Amino acid sequence: MNSPLDLYPIAEKAPEAAVSASGMPLERLTLDAVVSGQVGPAEIRISAEVLRLQANIARAAGRDRLALNLERAAELVDVPQDIILETYEMMRPGRLTDPSLLSERAEMLRRDYGAHAIAALIEEAVAVYGRRNLFRRRY
Amino acid sequence: MTSAPRWRRFDEWDSRPLRRDQFAVEDSEAGFATFHSPWDPAPSAQVENGRVVEIDGKLEAEFDILDAFIAAHHLDLDVIDEAMAMDPAEVARMLVDINVPRERLERLARGMTPAKLVSVVSMMSSLEITFAYSKMRQRRTPGNQAHVTNAKDDPLQLAADAAVAVALGFDEVETTMRVASNSWANAMACAVGAAVGRGGVLFQCSIEEAEELRIGMAGFTSYAETVSVYGTEPAFVDGDDTPWSKAFLTAAYASRGIKARCTSGASAELLMGFHERQSVLYLEARCLCLQRAMGVQGTQNGGIDGAPLTVSMAGGMRELMAENLIAVWLGLECASGNDTRISESEIRVGAKITPYLLAGSDLICSGFGSIRKYDNTFNPSLFNGEDIEDFLALQRDFEADGGLTPIQEGDMRELRMHAIRAIAAVFDELGLAKVPEAWMLSVAAASGSQETESFSPGEVARISGAIRDRGLTALDVVRALERRGFAKEAENLLMMLRQRISGDYLQTSAILRDGKVISALNDPNDYRGPGSGYRMSDARWQAVRSVRDLQTRAGVLERERRVDPTAAPWLVPKGEAQKGSDPHEVVVGLSPAFGNELTQTTAGHDLIDVVLALTEGIREGGGVPRLVRIRHTADTSFLGLTAARLSGSGYGIGIQGKGTAVIHRADRLPHMNIELFSNAPVTTLEHYRAMGRNAALYARGQTPEPIIVPVDGQALGARHHVRIAMLYAIETGLVIADAPPLGLAMSIGQGGTSA
Numbered sequence: 001m002n003s004p005l006d007l008y009p010i011a012e013k014a015p016e017a018a019v020s021a022s023g024m025p026l027e028r029l030t031l032d033a034v035v036s037g038q039v040g041p042a043e044i045r046i047s048a049e050v051l052r053l054q055a056n057i058a059r060a061a062g063r064d065r066l067a068l069n070l071e072r073a074a075e076l077v078d079v080p081q082d083i084i085l086e087t088y089e090m091m092r093p094g095r096l097t098d099p100s101l102l103s104e105r106a107e108m109l110r111r112d113y114g115a116h117a118i119a120a121l122i123e124e125a126v127a128v129y130g131r132r133n134l135f136r137r138r139y
Numbered sequence: 140m141t142s143a144p145r146w147r148r149f150d151e152w153d154s155r156p157l158r159r160d161q162f163a164v165e166d167s168e169a170g171f172a173t174f175h176s177p178w179d180p181a182p183s184a185q186v187e188n189g190r191v192v193e194i195d196g197k198l199e200a201e202f203d204i205l206d207a208f209i210a211a212h213h214l215d216l217d218v219i220d221e222a223m224a225m226d227p228a229e230v231a232r233m234l235v236d237i238n239v240p241r242e243r244l245e246r247l248a249r250g251m252t253p254a255k256l257v258s259v260v261s262m263m264s265s266l267e268i269t270f271a272y273s274k275m276r277q278r279r280t281p282g283n284q285a286h287v288t289n290a291k292d293d294p295l296q297l298a299a300d301a302a303v304a305v306a307l308g309f310d311e312v313e314t315t316m317r318v319a320s321n322s323w324a325n326a327m328a329c330a331v332g333a334a335v336g337r338g339g340v341l342f343q344c345s346i347e348e349a350e351e352l353r354i355g356m357a358g359f360t361s362y363a364e365t366v367s368v369y370g371t372e373p374a375f376v377d378g379d380d381t382p383w384s385k386a387f388l389t390a391a392y393a394s395r396g397i398k399a400r401c402t403s404g405a406s407a408e409l410l411m412g413f414h415e416r417q418s419v420l421y422l423e424a425r426c427l428c429l430q431r432a433m434g435v436q437g438t439q440n441g442g443i444d445g446a447p448l449t450v451s452m453a454g455g456m457r458e459l460m461a462e463n464l465i466a467v468w469l470g471l472e473c474a475s476g477n478d479t480r481i482s483e484s485e486i487r488v489g490a491k492i493t494p495y496l497l498a499g500s501d502l503i504c505s506g507f508g509s510i511r512k513y514d515n516t517f518n519p520s521l522f523n524g525e526d527i528e529d530f531l532a533l534q535r536d537f538e539a540d541g542g543l544t545p546i547q548e549g550d551m552r553e554l555r556m557h558a559i560r561a562i563a564a565v566f567d568e569l570g571l572a573k574v575p576e577a578w579m580l581s582v583a584a585a586s587g588s589q590e591t592e593s594f595s596p597g598e599v600a601r602i603s604g605a606i607r608d609r610g611l612t613a614l615d616v617v618r619a620l621e622r623r624g625f626a627k628e629a630e631n632l633l634m635m636l637r638q639r640i641s642g643d644y645l646q647t648s649a650i651l652r653d654g655k656v657i658s659a660l661n662d663p664n665d666y667r668g669p670g671s672g673y674r675m676s677d678a679r680w681q682a683v684r685s686v687r688d689l690q691t692r693a694g695v696l697e698r699e700r701r702v703d704p705t706a707a708p709w710l711v712p713k714g715e716a717q718k719g720s721d722p723h724e725v726v727v728g729l730s731p732a733f734g735n736e737l738t739q740t741t742a743g744h745d746l747i748d749v750v751l752a753l754t755e756g757i758r759e760g761g762g763v764p765r766l767v768r769i770r771h772t773a774d775t776s777f778l779g780l781t782a783a784r785l786s787g788s789g790y791g792i793g794i795q796g797k798g799t800a801v802i803h804r805a806d807r808l809p810h811m812n813i814e815l816f817s818n819a820p821v822t823t824l825e826h827y828r829a830m831g832r833n834a835a836l837y838a839r840g841q842t843p844e845p846i847i848v849p850v851d852g853q854a855l856g857a858r859h860h861v862r863i864a865m866l867y868a869i870e871t872g873l874v875i876a877d878a879p880p881l882g883l884a885m886s887i888g889q890g891g892t893s894a
Contacts, residue, residue, distance in 0.1 A: 005660065008643065008646070008660050008661060009641065009643035009655070009656045009658075009661060010641050010642075010643055011637075011641040011643050011655075011656065012655065015641075018640050018641040018642075019640070020640045024640075026637060026640045026641055029633070029636075029637050029640060030633075031617070031621060031626065031629055031630055031633055034614060034617050034618060034621075034629075034633060035618055035621050035622075039614065040614065041358070041612055041614065044358060044396075044614070044636045044637075044639055044640065045395065045396065045639065046393075046394070046395065046396030046639050046640060046642050047640075050640070050641065050642050051393065051394070051642060051645075053642075054642045054643075054645055054646065057646065057660070058646060058647075061646070061647075061659075061660050062242065062245070062246075062470075063436075063470060063646075063647060065212070065213075065431050065432060065433070065434040066434050066435075066436050066646070066647065067434070068434050069386070069389060069390055069393060069433065069434025069435065069436075070393055070434075070642075070645065072386075072390040072393075072434075073390045073391075073392075073393030073394040074394070075390075075394075076390055076391055076394035077394050079394070081353075081356055084352075084391050084394070085349055085352065085353070087387065088348075088349060088352070088384060088387055088388055088391060089349065091381065091383055091384035091387055092379055092380055092381070092384045093376045093379065093380070093381055093384075094376075094379075118387070118390065121383060121386060121387065122383070122387070124211065124383065125381065125383035125384075128202075128204060128207045128208075128381075128383070129381070129383075132203065132204055132372065134204075134376065134381065138376075
């Protein structure tokens with residue numbers, strides 16, 4: 001049974017797996033392609049598949065916590081930039097006084113983007129913030 | 140009875156740079172404790188129903204935000220019982236044992252609480268910690284990171300300095316701004332500058348967390364580093380985050396294919412006023428367990444902003460190394476501090492970097508100031524633009540790879556101009572600014588922003604705002620570079636964007652070398668003792684040791700021997716020298732190469748002038764000079780003694796081509812001279828004149844005041860011995876063992892030149 005480690009670095013060992021979120025293979029991401037307008041911001045976005053592959057590689061290398069982080073990242077690939085930035089803000093201390101807003105955001109991410117691990121992370125935060133009185137205005 | 144006078148040495152010590160450093164007493168209550176405080180908990184952990192319900196003496200109901208996250212996500216339940224039961228001394232021994240593999244120790248760390256980790260490393264000396272670090276660090280090939288900033292946030296200078304940083308060999312470049320709103324301009328300028336040259340250099344823009352993420356999403360940066368975590372809850376909250384928000388942020392970066400590492404470090408909590416009376420290492424251990432728990436691939440630690448404060452404490456440098464060790468022991472990439480000027484003493488600065496040079500590190504400096512101290516917007520780093528060559532010398536001294544390569548002056552001129560033209564072309568192409576040629580020339584030549592004629596801060600703010608508001612991305616810059624003929628730079632910038640597709644550089648300790656990702660996965664540190672681990676290749680060692688201005692024998696001879704082939708010899712041999720009978724005679728014995736192959740002293744005095752000074756001095760003292768060529772020795776003492784024994788008075792002077800001289804007497808043992816002039820580099824013509832005068836006075840039976848050639852404490856050996864050794868070999872090469880001395884006549888002013 002081959003280890004996922006055999007595929008690393010995938011740019012060298014498994015380039016066919018290196019495909020952007022929009023479906024563009026790495027080898028087609030050339031200067032000519034950029035100049036001729038075939039490459040936009042969507043073409044230089046990492047895909048959830050690649051993140052999960054890198055997570056498996058990390059796990060095979062004994063780095064299980066990094067693997068979980070990369071899997072959470074995979075869940076965020078399809079989440080738009082403004083929602084990511086807004087969610088980050090909501091998780092910072094002193095931004096919300098109502099915990100239910102954060103719980104709802106977790107549920108939305110789970111429901112609309114399948115971001116289960118992310119949702120669990122946020123819900124864990126809601127519980128701890130409540131216990132530690134972090135749902136209070138700081139400015 | 141008068142009281143003892145004050146010793147003036149203390150006045151001199153008071154005026155040294157060291158005196159500006161502050162040294163703090165140990166005071167745990169005030170947060171000034173390195174490895175241990177009475178308020179640090181003893182290590183402990185309790186598991187119930189598959190959950191950690193107690194960490195380091197604290198129960199679940201009282202877990203703060205760090206405890207809760209560490210309990211939930213760091214401690215590996217498969218290992219915790221075994222690891223927490225281990226004797227710290229035994230684990231410490233394993234850390235320095237070359238036969239215990241890194242993987243075995245990393246597994247144990249997964250089951251250790253912060254206090255347990257501290258209990259192990261606090262048993263280790265500075266040497267043991269350094270050695271353990273060389274074994275436990277993650278990636279085999281060492282690397283280095285540069286600060287590229289300036290006081291004006293001037294994009295032209297940023298581009299030029301980024302290109303120089305790349306040429307120096309830095310694997311990463313970090314910028315930050317004097318004015319926060321200039322972040323987009325800084326990012327664009329550094330991204331372009333870092334694309335000049337070999338490519339593959341990672342780049343980050345250190346700014347407020349959300350803004351940094353936005354800039355990353357626009358493609359300008361390849362990694363984020365200052366994802367800060369703190370060791371106490373109140374400090375964390377004042378830092379405007381929680382472990383959960385930071386874990387989310389880390390995942391957000393990865394979701395856009397951007398590498399990230401966190402930042403922590405001793406004394407951050409002390410500076411922020413929330414240390415909870417616990418030791419700085421214990422608080423940092425909490426940060427590091429947290430970072431592993433978050434799943435970030437690496438850390439920047441080792442004091443960082445808290446380094447000067449930590450180093451004010453006794454054992455502070457040992458603590459900083461200990462926290463780097465805990466980081467790599469937990470399996471994290473480590474950008475190991477050395478990024479703050481922890482002292483005004485250059486000696487303390489050089490001492491601090493040395494263990495890291497010897498051990499190697501993923502990034503030896505998490506910010507080497509590649510620019511002048513005053514241009515470092517992070518505040519001066521440990522090393523800065525002023526000391527780059529000192530760092531290069533240390534690499535050469537210890538045969539250690541600090542990640543940098545010596546640069547040559549000629550290469551830098553073209554490089555800087557090229558980078559400046561590239562950013563100017565991009566600004567013009569994107570309608571952001573037009574750059575006058577005069578500005579480009581001024582920045583290319585400038586060592587720092589105080590010398591430049593360039594953008595004003597207001598103009599930079601306007602450019603930065605335009606980049607942000609128009610939504611310009613790195614792809615726009617790639618296109619602009621290509622359109623304006625900077626295809627190579629466009630390719631290099633694209634290379635960094637392509638990394639986001641494969642994600643290979645998201646793994647632990649990843650950098651790019653020769654366009655390929657190397658990381659802890661495909662370049663693991665496999666150090667197991669002598670002959671293993673990282674060794675510089677022959678080519679690499681050749682590059683490292685080729686510092687500027689290397690002295691070669693050919694170069695020394697060409698510089699030091701200003702021989703005019705058209706000149707007639709000025710010292711003409713006249714048969715074998717005989718013993719003289721004049722009681723006032725002083726014989727001057729010249730070495731084999733004196734005046735022929737060697738024509739000036741190491742002080743730069745022409746040997747004709749030296750001989751004239753000696754002979755005039757002898758006459759002034761009432762003596763009669765006689766010149767003699769000695770061929771059987773080049774040693775000063777034997778030259779002098781031979782001359783003295785030929786002399787009618789029994790007094791003689793021996794002098795080498797490099798200027799070292801001696802007054803001798805016929806009845807003395809060879810090295811028991813009358814007066815010795817051993818510091819030729821600081822011996823003047825006046826000294827030679829006085830030497831002749833004294834010799835003549837001795838011949839007349841008088842006892843003149845010996846001549847003292849003052850030395851001002853210069854390191855004469857360091858300054859001169861390389862040249863001297865090469866020049867002296869010329870003299871010794873001409874020695875003919877049994878050749879008798881020859882009489883000489885001086886014949887100057889008859890054709891040719893003396894210089």
